[in-house]
Amino acid sequence: EIVLTQSPGTLSLSPGERATLSCWASQSVSSSYLAWYQQKPGQAPRLLIYGASSRATGIPDRFSGSGSGTDFTLTISRLEPEDFAVYYCQQYSSSPYTFGQGTKLEIK
Amino acid sequence: QVQLVESGGGLVKPGGSLRLSCAASGFTFSGYYMSWIRQAPGKGLECVSYISSGGSSIYNADSVRGRFTISRDNANNSLYLQMNSLRAEDTAVYYCARGKKFFDYWGQGTLVTVSS
Numbered sequence: 157e158i159v160l161t162q163s164p165g166t167l168s169l170s171p172g173e174r175a176t177l178s179c180w181a182s183q184s185v186s187s188s189y190l191a192w193y194q195q196k197p198g199q200a201p202r203l204l205i206y207g208a209s210s211r212a213t214g215i216p217d218r219f220s221g222s223g224s225g226t227d228f229t230l231t232i233s234r235l236e237p238e239d240f241a242v243y244y245c246q247q248y249s250s251s252p253y254t255f256g257q258g259t260k261l262e263i264k
Numbered sequence: 265q266v267q268l269v270e271s272g273g274g275l276v277k278p279g280g281s282l283r284l285s286c287a288a289s290g291f292t293f294s295g296y297y298m299s300w301i302r303q304a305p306g307k308g309l310e311c312v313s314y315i316s317s318g319g320s321s322i323y324n325a326d327s328v329r330g331r332f333t334i335s336r337d338n339a340n341n342s343l344y345l346q347m348n349s350l351r352a353e354d355t356a357v358y359y360c361a362r363g364k365k366f367f368d369y370w371g372q373g374t375l376v377t378v379s380s
Binding site for chain 2: 189193199201212244248251255256257258
């Protein structure tokens with residue numbers, strides 16, 4: 157099973173700042189089969205990125221994903237108030253498909 | 265627009281059973297893999313089961329294998345999860361989601377609480 161470790165656990169930033177969230181895999185994630193989700197309290201997760209760098213439908217271009225192998229990054233270029241949430245990475249390279257434990261992005 | 269609406273959650277005693285349903289609309293349900301994903305209170309996400317578009321291919325996580333059964337009714341655009349021999353550790357919000365590998369649409373979730 158591929159274990160995903162997200163860092164940091166909590167990130168405190170201000171609106172307008174740049175956010176960089178990391179996701180490390182215990183084994184190589186082939187073909188960049190990695191996705192990112194955003195979850196707000198009381199809501200279901202929302203797909204942001206798939207294939208490591210492809211934005212899902214309707215996702216603003218301030219969200220971008222990068223990386224390959226075992227090292228992946230989600231970048232939010234300029235934080236908007238609605239971006240403060242928990243973010244999860246997920247690999248779908250190898251069954252069972254697994255999620256990271258999440259990074260909480262909070263307002264500083 | 266795509267909508268997924270779960271129902272059937274509730275409080276059940278350990279060893280009991282529950283059947284979750286997910287009503288889909290706004291897309292060609294019969295053309296997609298569908299999945300159940302759960303989230304224990306304050307915890308992360310776990311892929312529980314998925315089923316192929318026609319229902320012939322099924323996956324169950326080790327944690328639920330032999331206890332949970334996923335099924336679908338393409339004529340009625342519905343997905344199901346039959347949960348038997350429930351345990352305290354099955355307590356979670358259960359989400360219905362479109363897809364097998366990554367999940368582009370999710371329902372709002374239904375809470376299952378297993379407690380005596």
